[in-house]
Amino acid sequence: MIEIRNLHKSFGSLEVLKGIDMTLERGKVLAIIGPSGSGKTTLLRCFNLLEVPDRGILTVGKQTLDFEAGKKVREKEAVALRKQTGMVFQSFNLFPHQTAIENIMEAQVTVQKKSKSDSRQRAAELLAKVGLADKAEFYPHQLSGGQQQRIAIARAMAVDPEVLLFDEPTSALDPQLVGEVLKVIKQLAADGMTMIIVTHEMKFAADVADRVILMDGGVIIEEGPPENVLENPQSARAIQFLNRLASYEI
Amino acid sequence: MTDRQIEILIDSLLPLLKAGVVFTIPLALVSFALGLIVAVATALARLSTIRVLRLVARFYVWIIRGTPLLVQLFIIFYGLPYAGITLDPFIASVIGFTLSVGAYGSEIVRAAILSIHKGQWEAAYSIGMTRWQALRRVILPQAARVAIPPLGSSFISLVKDTSLAATILYMEMFRVAQQISAAKYEPLLIYSAAGAIYLLFCSVLSWLQNITEKRLARYSAS
Numbered sequence: 001m002i003e004i005r006n007l008h009k010s011f012g013s014l015e016v017l018k019g020i021d022m023t024l025e026r027g028k029v030l031a032i033i034g035p036s037g038s039g040k041t042t043l044l045r046c047f048n049l050l051e052v053p054d055r056g057i058l059t060v061g062k063q064t065l066d067f068e069a070g071k072k073v074r075e076k077e078a079v080a081l082r083k084q085t086g087m088v089f090q091s092f093n094l095f096p097h098q099t100a101i102e103n104i105m106e107a108q109v110t111v112q113k114k115s116k117s118d119s120r121q122r123a124a125e126l127l128a129k130v131g132l133a134d135k136a137e138f139y140p141h142q143l144s145g146g147q148q149q150r151i152a153i154a155r156a157m158a159v160d161p162e163v164l165l166f167d168e169p170t171s172a173l174d175p176q177l178v179g180e181v182l183k184v185i186k187q188l189a190a191d192g193m194t195m196i197i198v199t200h201e202m203k204f205a206a207d208v209a210d211r212v213i214l215m216d217g218g219v220i221i222e223e224g225p226p227e228n229v230l231e232n233p234q235s236a237r238a239i240q241f242l243n244r245l246a247s248y249e250i
Numbered sequence: 251m252t253d254r255q256i257e258i259l260i261d262s263l264l265p266l267l268k269a270g271v272v273f274t275i276p277l278a279l280v281s282f283a284l285g286l287i288v289a290v291a292t293a294l295a296r297l298s299t300i301r302v303l304r305l306v307a308r309f310y311v312w313i314i315r316g317t318p319l320l321v322q323l324f325i326i327f328y329g330l331p332y333a334g335i336t337l338d339p340f341i342a343s344v345i346g347f348t349l350s351v352g353a354y355g356s357e358i359v360r361a362a363i364l365s366i367h368k369g370q371w372e373a374a375y376s377i378g379m380t381r382w383q384a385l386r387r388v389i390l391p392q393a394a395r396v397a398i399p400p401l402g403s404s405f406i407s408l409v410k411d412t413s414l415a416a417t418i419l420y421m422e423m424f425r426v427a428q429q430i431s432a433a434k435y436e437p438l439l440i441y442s443a444a445g446a447i448y449l450l451f452c453s454v455l456s457w458l459q460n461i462t463e464k465r466l467a468r469y470s471a472s
């Protein structure tokens with residue numbers, strides 16, 4: 001289970017998250033949508049402490065962290081949390097000096113201290129799962145954006161995380177490459193992977209998510225199953241945001 | 251050139267080359283290898299989260315970069331005996347050049363580390379790495395590719411700078427040239443010959459550097 005309570009985060013004097021509460025059951029998929037600058041990325045990065053919240057409580061699996069202003073998170077705690085989370089970045093961030101399979105082996109070898117051969121075997125399984133078994137020995141720069149992002153998903157899966165975090169996984173891709181990445185994510189959802197996905201793809205959100213959060217100005221303004229949030233929003237701001245998106249999509 | 255000059259030239263080329271290969275190059279190689287270790291350690295200290303380490307590293311770089319190498323060598327070789335530390339010319343030279351490579355090299359290594367995109371650190375952290383693991387497995391291997399061309403240039407400079415060791419009585423190529431020149435009264439000829447041998451060494455190194463750079467470019471992501 002993933003849970004946050006009263007999460008606050010500021011950059012200098014700019015308060016970006018103004019008290020966020022949410023809970024996500026195991027095996028469920030949560031989509032986070034909202035206008036640019038509303039704090040979606042910041043919220044997502046709080047789940048694996050790439051941003052350290054100023055205040056609030058974060059629970060991932062069995063680990064709970066309590067944040068207070070001025071209290072530093074110890075590296076040990078951060079590492080323990082990150083071993084339970086995987087992240088997929090907008091710009092892939094594969095390790096360019098390693099082949100596809102080495103990228104996927106890295107966490108197993110260096111973090112989990114698994115043997116090279118066990119790691120390689122698991123990495124090969126994950127490569128097959130994202131449909132790239134034949135690209136094991138390719139370097140990232142030899143692969144298309146869509147292929148790189150699928151490798152990045154496999155890399156994030158390699159630590160067997162409690163939850164996978166996605167930050168607009170397809171927004172850096174050419175339109176014709178978006179489908180192959182979304183397909184992999186849908187397959188993971190079908191397999192019962194717990195996921196939190198920041199996305200601008202409303203149709204995808206409606207398809208894959210069990211729940212949707214709509215953020216604006218650092219707070220959650222709408223929350224619920226996709227059919228409620230996307231098709232029958234309550235607040236004026238939510239209606240305005242969704243209408244604007246709809247007019248772009250046509 | 252007179253016949254006598256040609257004869258002197260032929261007689262002195264071999265001892266000069268020999269001094270270059272047996273003393274100049276090893277001095278450069280040993281100092282550079284040790285200097286690289288100091289450079290990486292200093293760069294890491296400057297990027298450390300521990301304030302004292304950062305300060306010590308900055309102080310060291312400030313001293314070495316702000317004073318002439320010749321003065322440093324004189325302090326080490328002629329000065330330290332007055333503090334009870336007497337070093338032989340080779341050791342004194344190695345210490346001087348190592349400190350120099352360490353300081354200038356640390357700036358190159360530091361810049362290379364800082365040039366690696368922040369997303370690489372984040373990706374490393376996101377799979378559960380500690381700061382040290384991220385450095386060792388993800389950042390340094392990429393930074394090395396960035397640092398190798400400028401470090402190659404440092405090595406070429408070092409080969410030339412080793413001639414300064416002549417002033418602290420180390421028998422490298424330039425000191426051999428000084429002695430031959432004094433014995434034969436042919437400074438123009440002998441120093442030119444020594445210069446030509448340095449030129450030969452550096453040309454070979456530049457050529458190697460070019461090949462390495464082409465290799466690196468081939469592997470790196472565009």
Ligand SMILES: Nc1ncnc2c1ncn2[C@@H]1O[C@H](COP(=O)(O)OP(=O)(O)OP(=O)(O)O)[C@@H](O)[C@H]1O
Binds near residue numbers: 014037
């Ligand atoms: N490291 C940072 N330092 C200062 N300000 C930041 C930092 N990261 C984000 N911000 C600011 O915080 C606000 C929220 O940013 P965030 O990236 O979370 O928004 P977002 O909802 O992901 O937007 P987008 O849809 O454009 O990706 C923005 O105003 C942004 O400029």
Ligand SMILES: [Mg+2]
Binds near residue numbers: 040041042
């Ligand atoms: Mg964002």
